[in-house]
Amino acid sequence: MHIIVCIKQVPDTKQVRLDEKTHTLIREGVESIINPYDMYALEEGLRIKDRFGGKVTVCTMGPPQAESSLREAISYGADEAVLLSDRAFAGADTWATSYTLAKGIEKIGPFDLILCGKQAVDGDTAQVGPGIAERLAIPYVTWVRKIEEIGDGLIRVQRLMDDGYDRLETTLPALLTVVKEINEPRVPSLKGKMRAKSQKIGVYGTKELEADPERVGLQGSATQVIKVFPPPRLKEREWIEGTPVEQVGQLLGKLTKLKLII
Amino acid sequence: MNYFLSEEQQMIKEIAQKIADEKIKPVRAELDEKEEFPRDLLKVIAQSDLFGVCIPQEYGGFGGGSFENCLAVEELSRACLGVSTSFAASGLGAYPILLYGNEEQKKTYLPEIASGRKLAAFALTESTAGSDAGGIMTSAELKGNEYVLNGTKQWITNAGEADIYSVIAMTDRNKGARGASAFIVEKGDPGFNFGKKESKMGIRASATGELIFNQCRIPKDRIIAREGMGFIVAMKTFDQSRPGVGAQAVGLAQGALDEAVSFARTRIQFGKPIITFQAVQHMLADMATLTEAARALVYAAARFVDSGAKDFSKASAMAKVFASDAAMKVTTDAVQVLGGTGYMRDYPVEKMMRDAKILQIYEGTNQVQRNIIGQELNKEGGRKK
Incomplete structure (x- = not known):
């Protein structure tokens, strides 16, 4: 099995601070980590490798310093790593990012399975995983909480839903995005850390990927962020107290009065 | 303090730290309560290659020495001494083979122990x-x-x-x-x-x-x-392993100190966090000083062992006796800083205090350690003339 795990370097969620003036994330001095959901994807990839053999390749798009997240993934057991980095990739939205990652995966070569976290904790879009699958024209399943079986070119999984889970089967190669319920990530190994120090990591830009310059980075982005702001605080607040039954009664009364429900 | 760790030593510490904080801390109270052997945790430790830290590379280990072992043991002990004892005891079982085994025995047993596939x-x-x-x-x-x-x-x-x-x-x-x-x-x-x-x-x-x-x-x-050769094997094994017991003590003391400081900063009495009271500050100051002094001695002894020194019984014994006495005092005082809260099983310090006692007893009681130190002093004195 060749498993590709897409990861993203994000600011440590435990240390997030906002710039009071610009309302953007302060990134200076904030430690970077691998997106926590991607750690579950990596762990699942490593477990599949432990069971069936093969190799795990990690891939990320980001600035040169994102290399450290790839080295970290190697310390956990990933075999190879690829960094997609180019000034031209800057400012990419999920549309351009999934295009670039898909090009990167084409460059990496044949694979059986792509694993992604369900979303990144900084952007929270959950669009890049499915976006990659669409561009590679392979099936995908989101919110996977368990892989039941792999074999004969098929994979059977459980997809976490609000009211339980779906059991789905699809052909390989496929892409899965995983939720935190799927496993408990391991700790890095000493041998992995030693290897992470010296392993060569391929770096690909627009040229190496033979990507369309019009479709990467800010230029290739279909959306544009006009402004980032914290939601305004509502001045008027009202507490409804009492037993749950009383609270529901009061709430119904208020909503009816405001003609929000009839 | 900066103990000038090499990059590899830093890695060992980081891995053990991660295991301690993410894997051991969440389950330590339950393992203690149920007297449950930490099989899953030992698997995690095995997967991280820590069982091989002080086993030579030719037998599947990392090729470190007593000091590298101490770094791993210290961090694991910060979270749970029961788990770290299970881990360290495998190393203790390996030392006789490592120190005195023949090539055949080393090839047969050490790779199994280094990988954590088998426990010793x-x-x-x-x-x-x-x-x-x-x-x-x-x-x-x-x-x-x-x-x-x-x-x-x-x-x-x-x-x-x-x-x-x-x-x-x-x-x-x-x-x-x-x-x-x-x-x-x-x-x-x-x-x-x-x-x-x-x-x-x-x-x-x-x-x-x-x-x-x-x-x-x-x-x-x-x-x-x-x-x-049985007694020589046993005594040399203990000389090697005693800094490790010292490291257990340092880790345990550090764990208790951390709990005490964090509690004292948030516990309000008389309208202020209790850490602002000198009575509490002085206790914490003594606990921190003892812990750091123990660490410095343990590290020095372990590095002395690794330097190829021929006779390190005295240094090993000193590291074990001082650090374990320090851990007993620091954990007892940690319970005192937490007061009634510390006496309750909901908080980890009462367990740390119970755990600390064994360090003064096993691998040679602290009285035996003092005998060793005293006898070495006598020998050294005799040589001077």
Whole structure:
């Protein structure tokens, strides 16, 4: 099995601070980590490798310093790593990012399975995983909480839903995005850390990927962020107290009065 | 403090830290309560390669020494001494083979121990032989191509859980201490069984129990070194491992200190966090100073061991005795800083205080350590003239 795990370097969620003036994330001095959901994807990839053999390749798009997240993934057991980095990739939205990652995966070569976290904790879009699958024209399943079986070119999984889970089967190669319920990530190994120090990591830009310059980075982005702001605080607040039954009664009364429900 | 760790040493510390914080802390109270052996955690530790830290690379290890072992043990002990004891006891069981085993034995056993696939244990103590190791009753008799072992070992860490046991038994009772020999016994050897598992005051996650040898037959090439070397094997093993016990003590003390500081910063009495009161500050200051002094001594002793020094009994004993006395004091004071809260099982410090006591007892009581230090002083004094 060749498993590709897409990861993203994000600011440590435990240390997030906002710039009071610009309302953007302060990134200076904030430690970077691998997106926590991607750690579950990596762990699942490593477990599949432990069971069936093969190799795990990690891939990320980001600035040169994102290399450290790839080295970290190697310390956990990933075999190879690829960094997609180019000034031209800057400012990419999920549309351009999934295009670039898909090009990167084409460059990496044949694979059986792509694993992604369900979303990144900084952007929270959950669009890049499915976006990659669409561009590679392979099936995908989101919110996977368990892989039941792999074999004969098929994979059977459980997809976490609000009211339980779906059991789905699809052909390989496929892409899965995983939720935190799927496993408990391991700790890095000493041998992995030693290897992470010296392993060569391929770096690909627009040229190496033979990507369309019009479709990467800010230029290739279909959306544009006009402004980032914290939601305004509502001045008027009202507490409804009492037993749950009383609270529901009061709430119904208020909503009816405001003609929000009839 | 900066102890100028190499990049590799820093890695060992980071991995052990991660295991301690993410894997051990969430389950330590339950393991203690249920006296449950931490099999899953030992698997995690194995997967991270820490079992091989001080085993040479040619036998599948990382090739570190006593110091590297101390770094791993210290961090694990910060979270749970029961888990770290189970881990460290495997190293203790490996040392006789590492120090005195022949090439064949090293090739057979060390890679298994280094990978964590198999757990090891060391067995010296018996009901009649504690501090007085000469009181060993377990016997080993050469019969043809086999040694036949008879007797019972008690209070053996990892008993029943380990696969490989380094056992000290008498091959010639007439020679006293010089009649002891060391053997490798494997779980499953005919006539080798396990007795009762002890219920303990502390380190309750670790397994402590009896080894029972009843006409236990092992191939004669399982002897370590040669007949009569048993006590030397045991004493040299302890010289190697004692800084590790010191490191356990340092980690435990650090864990207790961290809990005490964090509690004192948030506990409000008389309208202020109690850390603003000098009475509390002075306790914390003494706890921190003792812990750091213990760490400095343990690291120095471990580095001395690794430097290739010939005789390090005194340094090893000093590290063990000072650090374990410090851990007893620091954990006791941590309970005091937390007050009534600290006495409750909801907080980890009462467990740390219970766990600390064993450090003053096992691998040679602190009284025995002082004997060793005193005898070395006498020897050194005699040499000066």
